[in-house]
Amino acid sequence: MSVPSVLVHRDADLLAKAVAARLITGLVDAQVAKGSAHLVLTGGGMGVATLAEVAATPARDAVEWPRLDIWWGDERFLPAGDPERNETGAREALLDHVDVNPARVHSVLGPDSGMTAEESADRYADELRAMSRNEDHGPVPSFDILLLGLGPDGHVASLFPGMPALYDERPVVAVHGAPKPPPTRISMTQPTIRSAREVWVIAAGEEKAGAVRLALQESGPVQVPGAGARGRLRTLFLLDRAAASKIPPGLGRPASP
Numbered sequence: 001m002s003v004p005s006v007l008v009h010r011d012a013d014l015l016a017k018a019v020a021a022r023l024i025t026g027l028v029d030a031q032v033a034k035g036s037a038h039l040v041l042t043g044g045g046m047g048v049a050t051l052a053e054v055a056a057t058p059a060r061d062a063v064e065w066p067r068l069d070i071w072w073g074d075e076r077f078l079p080a081g082d083p084e085r086n087e088t089g090a091r092e093a094l095l096d097h098v099d100v101n102p103a104r105v106h107s108v109l110g111p112d113s114g115m116t117a118e119e120s121a122d123r124y125a126d127e128l129r130a131m132s133r134n135e136d137h138g139p140v141p142s143f144d145i146l147l148l149g150l151g152p153d154g155h156v157a158s159l160f161p162g163m164p165a166l167y168d169e170r171p172v173v174a175v176h177g178a179p180k181p182p183p184t185r186i187s188m189t190q191p192t193i194r195s196a197r198e199v200w201v202i203a204a205g206e207e208k209a210g211a212v213r214l215a216l217q218e219s220g221p222v223q224v225p226g227a228g229a230r231g232r233l234r235t236l237f238l239l240d241r242a243a244a245s246k247i248p249p250g251l252g253r254p255a256s257p
């Protein structure tokens with residue numbers, strides 16, 4: 001498991017632009033190396049802002065969008081098109097503006113599918129398993145880049161502190177009673193997140209500063225789910241100055257003047 005590298009940008013706007021540039025480069029590198037790539041998206045303010053910055057830069061055309069599999073680390077269990085769904089934000093910010101292959105955009109089904117949250121989670125796990133190859137050595141594909149937001153309470157994806165999902169070994173689970181609305185969600189679990197080659201935690205704003213500090217200080221991942229967010233090959237904490245304001249001196253590397 002990789003030790004996090006911390007990069008600090010001046011403010012949220014520059015952070016979104018810098019992560020977008022990094023993401024484009026990462027996807028191009030993965031596609032050059034393997035022919036295609038797997039990207040896991042996050043919801044939340046910085047997740048969507050980053051995608052909007054990808055859409056806004058002409059460099060986005062360097063990515064071969066039809067050769068990209070797109071997944072979600074978590075989804076709010078709401079009907080298709082609901083403005084609160086993470087998918088809706090991602091589509092509006094980026095996916096509707098690039099040439100993705102609809103068959104490779106792996107949506108989490110909501111209640112309008114007729115499924116319960118448990119059935120939807122199991123179906124997503126099946127879809128992940130179907131895309132996993134022998135060399136992935138597990139029930140999910142080896143994600144090239146997995147993006148995560150970080151809540152002020154330390155949650156990542158829909159893994160909230162102390163909740164049963166944090167003890168679950170299945171790849172994807174239904175979450176009930178989430179402290180942040182909506183209460184019902186579908187989430188990748190810690191083992192799935194930790195199987196990614198690279199995990200990037202993106203956080204901006206002073207209200208995230210305490211969670212960032214705890215997530216970097218090897219707190220227990222049940223108390224602070226962000227502390228369990230580590231990639232196999234690389235973990236990045238991509239922060240603005242406000243979110244980095246409580247980390248121990250010397251841990252963060254200024255990346256922007």
Ligand SMILES: O=C1O[C@H](COP(=O)(O)O)[C@@H](O)[C@H](O)[C@H]1O
Nearest residue numbers: 042043044045046149150151157
């Ligand atoms: O509800 C969620 O929240 C987190 C963090 O969101 P933020 O707006 O505080 O950055 C997000 O990572 C997750 O995907 C989402 O479902």
